[in-house]
Amino acid sequence: MIHIHKYEKWWIGLTILMLVAFATLVGVAAFSKGFQVPEPWMRVDPNTVKDSGAFSDANLGLHELAPGKYEAYLLAQSSPWRFYPSELSIPVGSTVTFYVTSVDVQHGFRIQDTNINLQILPGQVSKATYTFEKAGEFPYVCGEYCGVGHQGMFGKIVVK
Numbered sequence: 001m002i003h004i005h006k007y008e009k010w011w012i013g014l015t016i017l018m019l020v021a022f023a024t025l026v027g028v029a030a031f032s033k034g035f036q037v038p039e040p041w042m043r044v045d046p047n048t049v050k051d052s053g054a055f056s057d058a059n060l061g062l063h064e065l066a067p068g069k070y071e072a073y074l075l076a077q078s079s080p081w082r083f084y085p086s087e088l089s090i091p092v093g094s095t096v097t098f099y100v101t102s103v104d105v106q107h108g109f110r111i112q113d114t115n116i117n118l119q120i121l122p123g124q125v126s127k128a129t130y131t132f133e134k135a136g137e138f139p140y141v142c143g144e145y146c147g148v149g150h151q152g153m154f155g156k157i158v159v160k
């Protein structure tokens with residue numbers, strides 16, 4: 001029988017307790033608080049993603065799928081540093097699923113006062129869904145330093 005010192009047992013117990021506590025918190029956040037792990041939705045070729053399909057000029061922005069249900073396609077880009085489109089307008093209570101990708105370097109997509117904060121990588125489409133219950137303006141910004149024009153990468157969602 002191995003002898004385990006009394007203090008060692010306390011630390012083992014404390015460690016197990018912390019693991020159980022953190023696992024419980026993650027479970028509660030995921031199933032009752034709407035916590036979402038940023039999801040790499042699909043792969044695309046960053047060199048041709050603008051040319052046709054979901055991220056072509058004609059398709060960028062909002063699409064209404066059903067009353068109050070939208071999907072939004074956004075493109076992040078350097079030089080000039082900006083999001084396409086830089087403004088979205090929706091009615092109060094709308095649920096929007098965002099699909100965002102980059103054509104060049106790593107960017108971020110963070111919408112203020114929401115739980116949306118995505119890493120945007122070239123070649124990958126990131127996806128997240130949010131329901132806008134309150135009217136107002138929700139600015140979105142690039143959350144990853146992406147070059148000299150980084151501070152100019154912003155836009156807004158107008159909810160009315």
Ligand SMILES: [Cu+2]
Binds near residue numbers: 107108143145150153
């Ligand atoms: Cu950026």
